[in-house]
Amino acid sequence: MDDLRIKYIAAIAETADEAALEELRVQAVGKKGEISLKMRELGKMTPEERQVAGPALNALKNEVNSAIAARKVALADAALDERLRTEWLDVTLPGRPRRQGTIHPVSQVTEEVTAIFADMGFSVAEGPQIETDWYNFDALNIPGHHPARAEMDTFYTHRKEGDNRPPHVLRTHTSPVQIRSMEAKGAPIRIICPGRVYRADYDQTHTPMFHQVEGLAIGKDISMANLKWVLEEFFSAFFGGPVKTRFRASHFPFTEPSAEVDIQCSWEGGTVKVGEGDDWLEVLGSGMVHPHVLKSAGVDPAEWQGFAFGIGIDRLAMLKYGIPDLRAFFDSDLRWLRHYGFSALQMPTVHAGVNG
Ligand code: DAH
Numbered sequence: 001m002d003d004l005r006i007k008y009i010a011a012i013a014e015t016a017d018e019a020a021l022e023e024l025r026v027q028a029v030g031k032k033g034e035i036s037l038k039m040r041e042l043g044k045m046t047p048e049e050r051q052v053a054g055p056a057l058n059a060l061k062n063e064v065n066s067a068i069a070a071r072k073v074a075l076a077d078a079a080l081d082e083r084l085r086t087e088w089l090d091v092t093l094p095g096r097p098r099r100q101g102t103i104h105p106v107s108q109v110t111e112e113v114t115a116i117f118a119d120m121g122f123s124v125a126e127g128p129q130i131e132t133d134w135y136n137f138d139a140l141n142i143p144g145h146h147p148a149r150a151e152m153d154t155f156y157t158h159r160k161e162g163d164n165r166p167p168h169v170l171r172t173h174t175s176p177v178q179i180r181s182m183e184a185k186g187a188p189i190r191i192i193c194p195g196r197v198y199r200a201d202y203d204q205t206h207t208p209m210f211h212q213v214e215g216l217a218i219g220k221d222i223s224m225a226n227l228k229w230v231l232e233e234f235f236s237a238f239f240g241g242p243v244k245t246r247f248r249a250s251h252f253p254f255t256e257p258s259a260e261v262d263i264q265c266s267w268e269g270g271t272v273k274v275g276e277g278d279d280w281l282e283v284l285g286s287g288m289v290h291p292h293v294l295k296s297a298g299v300d301p302a303e304w305q306g307f308a309f310g311i312g313i314d315r316l317a318m319l320k321y322g323i324p325d326l327r328a329f330f331d332s333d334l335r336w337l338r339h340y341g342f343s344a345l346q347m348p349t350v351h352a353g354v355n356g
Contacts (some may be wrong), residue, residue: 001060004035012067021071028064028187035061054118085240102341105317106211106329110194113213113313116237117192120230122215125191127177129198130157133166135176139296140254148253153200155208174205174214175254176290178308182297187218187304194313205326211313218289218299218306227286227307235263239320243275255287255308274319281319284311 008028014301015021029035039057042050114124127135142148155170177193193214202208217226228247235243244264261284266277274281286309291301312324321340323329328336 001038001056004062005044005060005206008035009067012064012071015071015075018072018075021068021075025068029061035064038102071300074227101344102337103344103346104329104337105321105323105340105342106313108342109313109317109320110211110213110345113194113234113311113316114192114237116234122190122192122217125177125181125183125193126195127171127180127193129171129196129229131171131176132167133169135179136169136171136173139179139293140175140293141290141296142253146253148293155198155200172199173197173310174212175308175310177214178216178254178293179297181216182294182299187299187306188220189306190217190219191215202327205245207326208312209330210326213311213313215239215309215311216287216289216306217308218294218304220304222306224259224288224307227288227309230307231261231284231286231309238316241275250287252285252287254290254293255285256290257287258287260285261309271322272319273279283315283319284309286310 008024011024012021020260023257025033027033027311034292035057039061042057045053063276078143093182136154137143137146137149152172154172156167157169159165159167174193174195174197177195181193182189191214193216195211195213196209197212198209199209214298217230224247228245232243232245235245246262246264247259248262250258252261260282262272262282263281264277265275265279265281266273267279268277272281286307287306289306294304314329317323317329318326323340
């Protein structure tokens with residue numbers, strides 16, 4: 001028994017982890033453990049022998065069990081110490097600086113425009129950037145032979161040989177969203193549709209992808225007067241002060257009558273300033289929605305009428321924030337983005353004015 005004691009007490013003290021300890025426990029006092037087997041032999045002993053061996057074996061078993069329990073606690077303590085040593089964290093260290101992104105002027109201006117029109121009861125509608133030629137042209141009263149199709153430098157999608165369906169187009173303007181929205185919601189309706197549009201064109205003031213916002217208001221008695229008020233209200237809120245507008249008769253296939261709208265500006269010192277001076281800057285196309293367009297969208301022109309307009313968002317951003325070259329908008333140059341970008345906390349509001 002002394003041999004057993006020496007053997008197990010020493011072995012327990014040397015175990016390196018809980019698994020080894022458990023193995024040792026099974027080996028010593030498990031069902032078929034060495035000490036347990038010895039206890040079974042008690043039955044074969046004489047009562048005298050048993051009286052000596054019994055208590056001694058019990059004492060040995062208890063001693064081994066408590067050595068195991070003690071070792072277990074010691075191992076757990078050591079493991080915890082080790083974790084505390086290696087997983088140590090200096091919470092007093094200064095934070096690592098993180099690069100902060102900025103809001104792109106196009107996103108910022110889109111939000112500003114949306115906030116101003118939302119205040120006048122317009123909700124936001126969206127449509128696909130890949131359109132059928134019907135939505136992009138025909139439904140807007142631009143038939144196949146119309147010169148406007150050629151003028152728009154349209155990107156057409158590729159069709160497999162033998163597929164004679166007319167190709168889809170990358171929408172050349174946001175006007176098709178007028179049709180989709182009236183189809184879906186009918187009249188009355190009051191929406192703006194901001195989004196990307198595409199034309200094969202590239203120079204200082206043109207990029208193959210740019211942004212427009214379409215406006216549409218249809219009701220029983222909506223007139224050009226409402227259009228003028230809405231636009232003046234918009235420009236004054238957007239540029240942060242009263243802005244005069246000038247309506248010039250024009251022509252678009254989807255409006256009748258049509259008007260191009262200029263805003264008041266000055267060119268003093270070589271830079272353009274909106275809302276002062278007596279020069280004019282053309283900023284948008286507009287008019288009363290053509291009866292053919294209403295009809296295409298399932299709205300009865302005998303009952304409903306209203307106005308539409310389309311503005312370039314990038315153009316508005318350039319004017320408001322003094323950004324000279326449109327192409328730089330889409331170069332992803334980090335220096336440009338940091339210079340012209342906005343903090344995520346500069347949330348647009350209707351009353352924020354020029355300084356955001
Ligand atoms: N879709 C025209 C363009 O991209 C802009 C436009 C003009 C939209 C007149 C309108 C409008 O809704 O009434 O050039």
